[in-house]
Amino acid sequence: MVELEELKKRALQLASRDKKEIGLLCRGDAIVEVIFSLDDKIKLDELRNQVVDTLKWHHYFKSVADFDSTVIDWIEYLLDCCDREKASIKIWERIHDCGKAGREVVLEHERLNGEVVYLRGLREEINNGVLKIKRLILSNGVYDGLGVEKKKGDYAITYLSVGEVLLPHFYYSKDGVFKGAYINLNSPIEAKSSHRYWYIDLGVDIVVASDGEVKIVDFEEFEEAFKQGLISESLYNFIKELINSFLERVRGERSPQGIYSVIESIFRRGGARARSKGADSGS
Numbered sequence: 001m002v003e004l005e006e007l008k009k010r011a012l013q014l015a016s017r018d019k020k021e022i023g024l025l026c027r028g029d030a031i032v033e034v035i036f037s038l039d040d041k042i043k044l045d046e047l048r049n050q051v052v053d054t055l056k057w058h059h060y061f062k063s064v065a066d067f068d069s070t071v072i073d074w075i076e077y078l079l080d081c082c083d084r085e086k087a088s089i090k091i092w093e094r095i096h097d098c099g100k101a102g103r104e105v106v107l108e109h110e111r112l113n114g115e116v117v118y119l120r121g122l123r124e125e126i127n128n129g130v131l132k133i134k135r136l137i138l139s140n141g142v143y144d145g146l147g148v149e150k151k152k153g154d155y156a157i158t159y160l161s162v163g164e165v166l167l168p169h170f171y172y173s174k175d176g177v178f179k180g181a182y183i184n185l186n187s188p189i190e191a192k193s194s195h196r197y198w199y200i201d202l203g204v205d206i207v208v209a210s211d212g213e214v215k216i217v218d219f220e221e222f223e224e225a226f227k228q229g230l231i232s233e234s235l236y237n238f239i240k241e242l243i244n245s246f247l248e249r250v251r252g253e254r255s256p257q258g259i260y261s262v263i264e265s266i267f268r269r270g271g272a273r274a275r276s277k278g279a280d281s282g283s
Helices: 002-015 038-049 058-063 070-077 084-095 219-227 233-250 256-266 270-279
Strands: 104-110 116-127 130-136 155-160 166-172 178-186 190-193 196-209 214-217
Touching: 038 058, 058 070, 058 190, 070 084, 104 130, 104 155, 116 155, 155 256, 166 256, 178 233, 178 256, 196 219, 196 233, 214 233, 219 233, 233 256
Parallel strands: 104 196
Antiparallel strands: 104 116, 116 130, 130 155, 155 166, 166 178, 178 196, 190 196, 196 214
């Protein structure tokens, strides 16, 4: 109550000041929102494990909404008599068990400006940690980047793997004719719950047309984000190298199978990559 009265007093003092006066009225608090990526969480695991027994992907597990985090606490309490690596992998597998085919999957596509676009589809299958999602196209228009006609009844096949920075979408007509591929480059994809995934779109994308033409979309936006300090130098250089490597391998590929094989070969191998980084931390 005392604090409230003090704030009220300060507000009245500020209101009484000359509105034409230029200068500092009062000092406020600097509030900054820091978003921790999957890589950041893995690094925090390593630091925490130096002080107290910590599962691999501890901070990531704790961030998954519909997973009981007290399970993590109990298992970590028992780590002095359990195998840390095996326990971590078992929890990883349990969290990423997507359930039955046909279940809805939601992608939280967050842009660098904080805007979030929700993409919804149905789980088809999961193979070697890669979740296959089918999304129906509900409107007519033109596919961004591809420049080809979008028709109601078309569908997209998306391949998602936790920890990957690549998120490829393959577009087809309702009759199954391939229209092209659009590949998002993002922060490492994370599961927010058993059916919801989140990532931050880095602005730049790769488009592969059905005739094999390949182009980069919105690279200027990506560069501007780097100049503004929204993207680190290491991530900036990594994405540039990834794009160049992909372009070298995919040119001339026209079939969705050929394009996907290139994507698969160049994947950071998200789940595997996250596991290997986790395995590097001491136990």
